[in-house]
Amino acid sequence: EIVLTQSPATLSMSPGDRATLSCRASQSFSSYLAWYQQKPGQAPRLLIYDASNRATGIPARFSGSGSGTDFTLTISSLEPEDFAVYYCQQHSNWPLTFGGGTKVEIK
Amino acid sequence: EVQLLESGGGLVQPGGSLRLSCAASGFTFSSYAMSWVRQAPGKRLECVSSVTGSGHTTHYADSVKGRFTISRDNSKNTLYLQMHSLRAEDTALYFCAGHSAGYYFDSWGQGTLVTVSS
Numbered sequence: 001e002i003v004l005t006q007s008p009a010t011l012s013m014s015p016g017d018r019a020t021l022s023c024r025a026s027q028s029f030s031s032y033l034a035w036y037q038q039k040p041g042q043a044p045r046l047l048i049y050d051a052s053n054r055a056t057g058i059p060a061r062f063s064g065s066g067s068g069t070d071f072t073l074t075i076s077s078l079e080p081e082d083f084a085v086y087y088c089q090q091h092s093n094w095p096l097t098f099g100g101g102t103k104v105e106i107k
Numbered sequence: 108e109v110q111l112l113e114s115g116g117g118l119v120q121p122g123g124s125l126r127l128s129c130a131a132s133g134f135t136f137s138s139y140a141m142s143w144v145r146q147a148p149g150k151r152l153e154c155v156s157s158v159t160g161s162g163h164t165t166h167y168a169d170s171v172k173g174r175f176t177i178s179r180d181n182s183k184n185t186l187y188l189q190m191h192s193l194r195a196e197d198t199a200l201y202f203c204a205g206h207s208a209g210y211y212f213d214s215w216g217q218g219t220l221v222t223v224s225s
Contacts, residue, residue, distance in 0.1 A: 032209065032210075032211075034211035034212070036212075042217075043202055043215035043216065043217055043218060044152070044202075044212070044215060045215070046211060046212060046213045049208075049209065049211040049213070050209070050211075055213060056213075087151070087152060089152070089211065089212070091209050091210040091211045094157075094166045095154065095166070095168050095169070096142075096154040096157070096210055097154070098151050098152040098153070098154075099151065100151045101151065
């Protein structure tokens with residue numbers, strides 16, 4: 001099973017800041033990594049798939065990069081609606097696994 | 108517009124059974140692989156089971172193997188999760204999720220809550 005470790009657990013930021021979220025895998029795989037945003041009381045929303053492809057309707061301020069074991073989600077300039085929890089998920093091998101999440105909170 | 112609507116959650120005693128349903132609309136259901144993903148309080152998201160569009164291939168997390176069965180009825184655009192021998196650790200919000208291409212989840216329902224408690 002591929003274990004995903006996200007860091008940091010919490011990121012305290014201000015609107016307009018650049019946020020960088022990390023996801024590290026316990027073993028190398030290709031670029032089959034996705035990122036999701038989840039707000040309280042809502043289902044997760046797909047942001048990025050295949051490490052760097054934005055899902056339909058996702059703003060350009062969200063970008064993903066990485067391969068192998070190290071992946072990054074970058075939010076170039078935080079908007080008020082971006083404060084949420086972010087999860088990575090590998091879609092390379094079964095079982096499909098998620099990271100533990102990074103909470104982006106308002107400083 | 109893709110819509111997924113889960114139902115069937117509730118309170119059940121340990122050792123009991125429950126069947127979850129997910130009614131799909133707004134897309135060609137039989138073309139999508141589908142999964143059940145759960146979220147327990149304080150724990151990470153867990154994909155417990157997936158099924159291909161045809162229903163011929165299924166996957167299960169080790170934590171539910173032998174106890175849960177995923178199935179689908181493409182004529183009714185509905186996904187199911189039959190759960191037996193439920194344990195306290197199965198308590199979670201269960202989401203139905205769809206995969207239009209690879210095994211990332213590009214559509215989600217709002218979830219149905221399963222509570223296993225005496």
